[in-house]
Amino acid sequence: MFLVESSLPMNARVALAGIALGTSGLSTGLVSWCAKPYVTKMRRFRPDGAGTAEELELTTYTLTLRPRITKVYDPSFLIETRRPLAKWELAEQITLTEYRTDAVGTNVHPTPGGAETVSETTNERGEVMGRWVVKWGEGGVGTCHEVGHVVRYFNVHEELLQ
Incomplete structure (x- = not known):
């Protein structure tokens, strides 16, 4: 010009x-x-130990085609989203209706004020880029927040859900 x-x-x-x-x-x-939220690969697996929840591993890519692997330790934190071009998102707030069980089979109640990691996002080298953390309040109500940079939205194709 x-x-x-x-x-x-x-x-x-x-x-x-x-x-x-x-x-x-x-x-x-x-x-x-x-x-960004388009999931190219999804793995489901149950870690060792009785009563542990199924985990999901979702692979997305950046604009520069770098893989981002997000491991969701408790899929009950994945909810339907209203964001366009995405199917799921990590919940900002959750209320436990059922308590989880530990390896022995007893109910585990979250401790008010306690926190736990719900999801982690890693890069192609396995370095943790961010976490989605829930902080528990009274009555099993948890409020989530991001630490670092975590992939929060996912567009999962129907074929991957089978």
Whole structure:
């Protein structure tokens, strides 16, 4: 735009170049936002020990195609989301209706004021990038928050749910 001879004044050329770069950046950002929660691989497994909950491992990718592996230690924290282009999200608040059991089979009640990690997101080298942590209140009510950077939204294709 700057090298081609034209009757356009320089400030018009700068404005056109700015509009082109802005449009390109905006479209790249939208593609990143839309594709970020797309799950390419989902693994279900039950860790050793009686009474332990099933865990999920969900693989998503960044805009630069770097894998992000999010391990959800208790799938009851995954809820339907209202966010466009996503199916699940990690809950901000949860109330336990059933108590979990430990390895011996006794009910485990969360301790008010106690906290536990619900989910962790790691990069391709296995380094933890962030955690989704629940802090328990009275009556089994938990409030969750992010520590670091955790993938919170997931768009899971129907084929992966089988």
